[in-house]
Each structure stands twice: as structure tokens, then as C-alpha cells.
Amino acid sequence: xxxxxxxxxxxxxxxxxxxxxxxxxxxxxxxxxxxxxxxxxxxxxxxxxxxxxxxxxxxxxxxxxxxxxxxxxxxxxxxxxxxxxxxxxxxxxxxxxxxxxxxxxxxxxxxxxxxxxxxxxxxxxxxxxxxxxxxxxxxxxxxxxxxxxxxxx
Numbered sequence: 001x002x003x004x005x006x007x008x009x010x011x012x013x014x015x016x017x018x019x020x021x022x023x024x025x026x027x028x029x030x031x032x033x034x035x036x037x038x039x040x041x042x043x044x045x046x047x048x049x050x051x052x053x054x055x056x057x058x059x060x061x062x063x064x065x066x067x068x069x070x071x072x073x074x075x076x077x078x079x080x081x082x083x084x085x086x087x088x089x090x091x092x093x094x095x096x097x098x099x100x101x102x103x104x105x106x107x108x109x110x111x112x113x114x115x116x117x118x119x120x121x122x123x124x125x126x127x128x129x130x131x132x133x134x135x136x137x138x139x140x141x142x143x144x145x146x147x148x149x150x151x152x153x
Contacts, residue, residue, distance in 0.1 A: 001037045003108040009042040010103035013069065016044045020118050022072035022101040025053040030065040031069035032095060039097070039106075042067055054120070055085050057092055065095035076100065076107040086110050091127065 005013070009030065016026050027046040030039040045059045050071050060066050066089050070076055076098045078086070086096035086109050095112030099105065 003106065003111065004038045005042070005099065005103055005106050006033075006036075006038045006040050009039045012044070013041045013067070013099060014101075015097045017101040019068060020047050023050060023068075024027040024048060025050070026069045027053050027055065027072065028067040028099075029060055030067045030095075030097070032065045032112045034111075039065060039067065043079065050052070051079075055089070057089060057094070060089060060092070062093035063112050067097045067099050069099055069101050072101045076105055077117070078107075078109060082109070088127070090115055118129055 013026075013028060018026070020026055025048040026044060027048070028042040029045050030043075031041040032038075033040045046054050046056070048054060048068075053068055055066065068082075078098060082096075082098065089096055090110050093112065093115050095108065095115070096110045097106060097108040099107075131136070
């Protein structure tokens with residue numbers, strides 16, 4: 001079954017986009033129905049610019065889905081920032097999707113029902129690894145070798 005937006009969620013997305021404009025990104029907290037494979041509610045949680053939007057992980061409870069619009073006329077293909085954000089939220093048990101401003105197209109990158117609960121220690125390890133990767137230049141992973149310490153004699 002293909003993931004969808006139900007009529008109520010789609011209406012809330014379209015109304016928010018009408019208010020803030022189709023050329024800016026809007027972020028929504030979605031309620032996910034795993035049985036129907038559908039987003040049943042979408043609450044506006046943030047507004048951004050043409051290519052950036054703030055994501056506050058605390059706004060998304062475990063099992064929900066983080067949705068955001070891409071500006072009108074652009075594709076639903078995820079950017080590098082979208083992928084980073086999706087990984088960060090997935091570590092917290094939150095799904096991730098991209099929707100067109102008219103709510104006609106929906107791309108679910110990460111299904112929240114497919115995520116298993118991750119312990120606090122594992123989430124901290126994932127967060128630390130993502131932070132380390134973000135600090136690397138040009139998105140490439142650079143490993144640094146540290147020489148062993150010499151013992152004082």
C-alpha cells in the first residue's frame with residue numbers, strides 16, 4: 001500500500017501554504033496511522049525560507065512523522081539537509097516525509113511504524129556520530145589518526 005495524506009491532513013497543509021505562500025517551506029507534525037498507511041493530521045510547527053526550515057526534534061513525539069513542503073515548482077527529491085534531518089529524527093523514532101504545497105504529491109522517506117524503539121544510549125551514539133559527520137568538510141568523512149601517548153618514565 002502506498003503511503004498517503006488523508007483529506008484532513010491535506011487540507012491543513014494547503015491552508016497553511018495559502019497563508020504563508022507556496023514559495024516558502026513549512027514544517028508540520030503529522031499523526032501517522034500505520035494500518036491505513038496515511039498521515040491523518042498535520043499541525044504547522046515551523047516556517048522557513050525557500051530552501052531552509054528549522055527543525056526542533058522535541059516537537060515530534062515518538063511514532064509521529066515530520067513533514068515539510070518543498071517550494072512550488074521544485075521536486076520532492078530530498079536534499080542533503082533533508083537526509084541529515086531524517087536520520088536525526090529516525091534515531092528518535094520519528095518518520096520523515098516531503099509534501100508538495102498543494103498536497104497532491106507525498107514522499108514518505110522514513111515510515112515511523114518501521115522504526116523500532118532505540119535505547120537512550122544508542123540515540124546518544126547516533127546523535128554524536130551525526131554531529132561528527134556534520135563537522136567534516138564537504139560532507140566527506142575524514143578520519144584522524146592520533147599517535148599513542150608515551151608513558152612518563
